[in-house]
């Protein structure tokens with residue numbers, strides 16, 4: 181990871197860099213890796229990272245002169261049931277829009293590619309031909325050599341002992357061989373990343389896991405055959421197997437008896453290098469036996485070598501790539517459990533972010549600030565154990581796993597659970613996803629499932645009566661001071677409301693004009709503002725807010741996320757219901773749409789904001805967190821006369837897409853500027869200046885645009901990551917989608933070239949391997965004039 185970053189920084193022209201390694205390069209986790217680089221991974225953006233590595237590695241030897249032993253044998257992932265096949269069909273879509281080669285193949289082709297495989301319980305496979313495996317040490321040294329040749333410096337046998345921040349903002353990196361003063365530090369310390377982060381008072385939520393692979397003695401069948409079999413991946417064996425020269429190699433992700441590395445403290449002594457753990461073949465025996473069932477030729481010979489080494493894992497299995505929270509110019513480049521496959525791409529996109537302020541791919545899901553204090557050691561360990569044992573298990577959309585949960589609960593958590601609430605987790609917060617009337621579980625699927633009717637009922641309650649939703653996890657900030665208005669106008673593209681009580685939807689941009697965040701800002705007083713953003717953006721926004729304050733500027737920023745709860749009341753009866761609990765005038769003249777006031781409801785003081793993400797008349801109520809239960813109970817009781825119903829985020833997603841509202845991190849990402857995201861109406865170019873203004877105005881080319889489309893779907897809706905096709909050409913990708921229950925339409929957002937953005941344009945979306953026609957819409961599918969919200 182460090183070597184790749186150094187190389188890609190150098191390729192971008194930045195060679196005033198120093199990679200410090202305490203021992204030899206690769207002596208951490210890299211040297212003992214099996215070196216496989218799959219194309220297939222469950223995340224669209226991570227698949228881009230893998231794809232880039234697989235483009236780079238085959239040519240790295242020619243680029244650097246360093247032997248990397250690249251084996252372009254491809255990969256073959258087996259599907260043993262319909263659930264796995266559905267997942268592979270979804271990933272097949274990634275291959276088309278990202279551009280790696282992948283085919284779903286039947287048993288005949290599988291047998292041709294690997295004639296030694298027994299295909300019992302196999303129903304299909306996914307064959308990828310741009311990947312393979314390489315020698316991890318060779319790859320790492322080639323990246324380091326390439327960087328050195330371009331002018332970067334690598335210093336080995338020099339341990340970093342401590343890191344300190346100087347008053348002027350630089351970092352002092354104290355090493356065995358002296359102190360280095362630098363503008364930026366990157367933590368690429370692999371299994372030691374948590375300890376290196378601790379040097380600066382930060383954290384890297386990583387648990388290091390033990391992982392085995394074994395190498396057999398040479399196998400006659402491999403000796404007799406010239407061709408190499410693809411790298412095989414299989415849920416039945418919970419692992420991978422392949423040829424290692426003329427031997428077999430089998431790696432296992434055991435689903436019982438997993439072990440943390442270096443228990444009980446979880447990280448090695450500083451002196452450790454090239455460390456392996458004692459073999460525990462008994463632990464992995466059940467899966468080795470299955471691998472032999474799959475490949476009987478493996479059973480003909482004995483085991484020659486066992487590797488049991490450490491892999492760093494994060495709670496969600498994705499790398500930590502980006503700025504560390506609350507530590508200016510301290511970056512993370514660690515936490516990869518597939519660091520060989522991901523190393524190339526991680527280095528490239530992190531280098532872009534560090535040098536240009538943004539990467540060309542959506543980095544939100546890798547941003548280290550997606551974890552906060554909630555990710556304590558026990559949480560991380562629980563999640564990582566789950567992630568490790570399910571490495572080769574197919575997870576279906578929406579699948580909830582309870583490891584490490586619940587971590588952050590609203591005071592309504594138990595109340596809602598008692599009413600059938602199924603929660604989902606965002607930034608540690610438990611948030612209502614849907615309400616199960618009979619306590620039944622969701623049958624996870626890529627197709628519409630048993631939850632469809634429940635969500636429709638929730639939507640219909642909101643559209644016809646009144647719904648109540650606990651969104652306490654929202655990130656919330658009080659921003660105040662004589663300079664607050666100017667400050668907010670400087671960091672946001674839209675105009676901050678001038679009127680008392682005014683509310684505006686505003687966006688923060690990077691200096692390059694790319695979208696950074698989305699906020700709802702309410703003016704509570706002359707110099708008092710209340711800003712709300714996505715739960716997952718809490719630490720990112722905190723960093724942006726605090727770093728943007730100029731010296732001497734009179735601005736105070738207070739993160740009040742945990743101090744205020746949020747209840748959303750939506751629907752045509754919401755005014756009538758709330759009127760029974762408040763003296764405040766909720767009529768249109770006194771309390772207009774897009775305004776906020778401090779009022780009492782059921783005797784509880786709170787901030788009431790008349791906004792709606794679901795397109796109905798409604799208010800968000802923000803009381804102090806401790807008052808939430810009393811407020812909920814009062815509204816619930818009074819609401820019985822109005823047909824009040826709970827609703828969750830599945831229903832919200834259905835309704836927001838009917839309103840054509842784009843979501844932060846799906847449509848509104850660092851890949852696009854506001855004009856590409858079709859958000860021009862949220863920019864006030866008349867303002868003297870705001871961060872990103874000049875870059876937005878100066879951009880000459882906008883090769884992609886977000887469009888809103890209706891999809892002629894059958895029983896499966898867009899989720900994001902599906903390719904958009906025009907004739908035989910892949911022209912773009914969907915960013916999110918859902919079924920709109922009020923309009924009875926399947927709807928989606930997609931990112932396409934501008935010539936396909938004209939309303940009425942037709943293209944196809946590949947849904948579960950099937951081309952479905954779509955048409956670009958000119959206006960939101962539901963209530964385009966906002967009459968219901970203004971009612």
Ligand SMILES: Cc1cc2nc3c(=O)[nH]c(=O)nc-3n(C[C@H](O)[C@H](O)[C@H](O)COP(=O)(O)OP(=O)(O)OC[C@H]3O[C@@H](n4cnc5c(N)ncnc54)[C@H](O)[C@@H]3O)c2cc1C
Pocket residue numbers: 181182200201202203204205206207208209210211212213214215216217338339340341368369370371372376390391392393487488489490491492513514515516517518519520521522
């Ligand atoms: C058995 C096994 C098989 C694997 N197979 C694969 C595979 O097939 N494909 C795949 O993609 N991944 C595989 N992995 C995972 C892979 O090994 C890791 O994800 C990857 O090596 C992580 O790379 P890294 O650069 O983050 O960490 P490392 O390679 O550990 O590099 C971090 C470096 O930082 C140095 N360091 C730490 N602290 C300090 C300090 N204070 N001062 C100076 N230097 C310091 C360390 O010495 C180390 O060299 C496997 C892992 C195991 C255990």
